[in-house]
Amino acid sequence: MHAAATHARSAALRTLLRSLGQIVLQPNAFTGACLLGAWLLDDPRLACAALMGAVAANISAILAGYREDDTRAGLHGFNGALAGLAAFNFIADNATAAAVAILAATATAWLLEPCSRMLRAGGLGFLSSPCLIVTWLWLPLVAANAQPAGVASTHALGATQWSRGLLAGFAQTGFASDALSGVLLLIGIAAASRRHALWALIGAGFASAAHLLLGATASSFDTGLLGFNGALTALALADCGVVAILGGVALSVVLQAVAACFGWPAMTAPFVVATWSVQWLERRPAHCTSSAEPAPCTDTVRAATAQVPARRTS
Template sequence: MHAAATESRSAALRTLLRSLGQIVLQPNAFTGACLLGAWLLDDPRLACAALMGAVAANVSAVLAGYREDDTRAGLHGFNGALAGLAACHFIADNATAAAVAILAATATAWLLEPWSRMLRARGLGFFSSPCLILTWLWLPLAASGTQPASVAATHALSAAQWGSGLLAGFAQTGFASNALPGLLVLVGIAASSPWHALWALIGAGFASVAHLLLGATASSFDAGLLGFNGALTALALADSGVLTMLGGVALSVVLQAAAAHFGWPAMTAPFVLATWSVQWLEQRPAHGAGATQPAHRNDTARAAATKVPVDA
């Protein structure tokens, strides 16, 4: 009896950590633990928000009767974690942020099934889109929008600044900042898949350089705001080839720059829209030939789970 209870608690913990790991498209408990450590280093409030959101979403998925295998892989919890992080990031009051985090995370779980089914029919994955939809709904009511990024001349960056800025971009995948939390996130990705870590570094570096050439400030780079969408896009398109991946990253740069110009709180929307565009373009020849859509493109998070074995 005691052994069964211990095993059940261990399985629940691994599910929770995989939900966090799926934020960077890695269904790996160690990756999730690294993200949790990154939030604790940067701001323990972020860690609490992510855990609240992941728990709320996973409980809702169980109550809704979603597939147990998908829940264990973290597919039903990571948008809840992101919703919690968004609430913590945009709302200063702790009580209000906690309430919004739980409600939004629960809503992402209930939205997930019909929304992902509609996207699968078009050969697209859901990525962080449920979190984006819910956050955009409450954000005008509960928090002030993000300010447009200022444009200023960018001075030459030192090697240390380049390294710190790239790592900070990995921290920004979970609304954190600074190089050390970003290093923890990168270590977590590398532990799950060294190749994915390499592609993410390439994506973050390419996106950062492109943003700087477009006139983004060095302070934005230092905060990690220029690289995180590029890193996520590279992770999502890691199996599509280097040129396709770089094309997706370039599109995410354009979309993020446009959102910053108009002062829109884009968050990870550039990554989602850029990857959807590439997935749609990749499937157009298949539709023209009357071929069926490849199963591994139908569900983004499930595709990530098949690329990297779920840890024991």
């Protein structure tokens, strides 16, 4: 009995950590532990938010009767973790943020099955769409606290600042915001896949450079706000080929820049739309050996992920 209870607790812990790892597309408990360490290093409030959301979403998925294998892989918990992070990012009061986090995480779990079923018909992964939908529903209530990064001219960056900004952009894939957290995330992703870690860095660097050329502020670069959508897109499309990866990252840059110009709280919508676009192109008959056969990158994107902007600085 004692051994069975120990095994059950260990399995539950691994499921929770995999839910966190899925935020950066890695169904890996060690990656999740690295994310947890990055949040604790950056702001323990973020760690509490992610754990709270992941637990609420996983419990809701179990009550809804979702596939146990998918729950164990972390696919039912990561949107809840991101919903919790969004709540604590945009709501200053801890009690209110906690209440919104639990409700939003539960809602993402209940939305997951209909969203997944509808998107699966088109050969698309659900990615962070449940988190985005739920967050956009309550975000107008605190819209004054959810302003996107501004656009302005920027000065030349030194090598040190560039390195720190690149790592910060990489860290933002896990909702952290500094270079040391980025190193932890890099280690976590590399432990699961060194190739994915490399592409995430390339995606963050490509997106950051493109945004700076478009006139984004150096302060936005320093906090990683310019690179995280590119990093996530590169992670999601890492098995689709170089052209697809770079094209997806470029599209995410354009979408994020347009959203910033109009003041829209895009969050990870640029990553989601860019990834969906490449998925759709990969599944067209001209790109597939058989119309019934999934595209080479479809299974990779199934381990969907998300992220929201940098946490409040006030």
